[in-house]
């Protein structure tokens with residue numbers, strides 16, 4: 242089998258790239274080791290930057306997002322028992338974010354792909370990119386016990402943090418940067434109206450909490466927890482009780498406990514691999530970088546990588562120029578590092594660290610006070626939260 246671009250991974254990065262390529266008439270095949278149901282069962286990101294929204298439109302997959310997604314003009318930071326609204330719209334001169342679940346975005350892209358009969362191979366085992374240092378790369382995989390090979394022009398490694406693409410790069414050709422945080426997030430989904438119509442990021446002596454949503458009838462809540470916490474020790478009642486304690490009184494009173502239908506613990510990590518291009522293999526999304534979810538940047542970075550990679554592939558096939566492909570890694574990484582910095586900063590400012598000294602605590606309080614009382618500081622937060630320009 243032969244195609245122009247093999248995409249490893251059917252998450253947001255792979256699906257978005259596949260759809261943009263298909264719309265531009267560039268043949269591609271997506272391989273994923275998981276099943277379609279498994280991929281659609283994952284609950285992850287919830288906040289889309291305008292750039293991500295624009296890419297969904299360009300991929301002709303944005304119509305449900307516009308009818309069911311919730312545009313948000315601001316969010317709340319709470320500390321010291323009080324709410325401080327960050328008016329994104331006002332501070333950024335008219336920008337906003339869209340609250341729309343990653344699961345729904347994934348479903349929309351999959352449906353669009355199926356409608357266009359573009360091939361996706363699910364349950365592909367032992368996927369491996371080969372010969373990407375030369376002009377004739379290929380990818381091998383095993384499906385139902387039978388080995389297959391796809392020859393191609395380019396390989397896009399969109400297979401997430403634990404994927405095979407980054408691991409296929411020779412050790413000396415890649416440099417990685419990592420920071421592991423000493424806590425995780427325990428998250429639940431519940432079929433109940435959100436406690437507020439906007440997101441609430443809460444800094445509290447008992448730890449961070451986040452009130453988010455998937456719709457006006459479905460809530461997504463998180464609390465900071467120790468890394469060794471066991472999910473089976475967290476009954477719904479215990480979760481609601483702990484969340485309530487971390488919110489200012491008026492929100493705590495408005496919180497309506499209801500059964501959860503998803504509950505999981507995610508570790509927090511910052512990670513970047515440099516460069517993001519190795520000959521004819523290009524890494525995009527979580528395959529190249531991870532950010533803690535505090536800044537809502539993971540999915541949005543996957544989208545901005547795809548923006549740069551698609552521009553490069555389009556220029557290659559339409560104009561016969563490799564200038565944009567050659568610039569891919571540097572352009573993507575410049576934006577990635579700014580989001581890594583922002584996510585690290587939000588995480589540091591909003592969480593309780595086990596080794597926080599009295600001095601560190603006072604600095605955190607001063608930072609929050611400054612942030613919420615200085616227009617310049619609030620503007621910097623808002624500008625990063627809505628997404629830096631591509």
Ligand code: RFL
Nearest residue numbers: 250252253254274285286400401404526527537538539540
């Ligand atoms: P994905 O979504 O991980 O997709 C990778 C795909 O590759 C497949 N795969 C392989 N396929 C073939 N062969 C292999 N060897 C393979 N190994 C893996 C996988 O099955 C999968 O289908 O990466 P992508 O596309 O780069 O997208 C990135 C986003 O998913 C990620 O950044 C965000 O979800 C991160 N994230 C959040 N981001 C936000 O912007 N806001 C959030 O609120 C937010 N919350 C989260 C998150 C990530 C989480 N986890 C568990 C990683 C909450 C959680 C819990």
Ligand code: PHB
Nearest residue numbers: 286287453534535536537
């Ligand atoms: C979510 O809705 O899952 C969500 C929203 C904002 C974040 C992280 C997660 O910063």
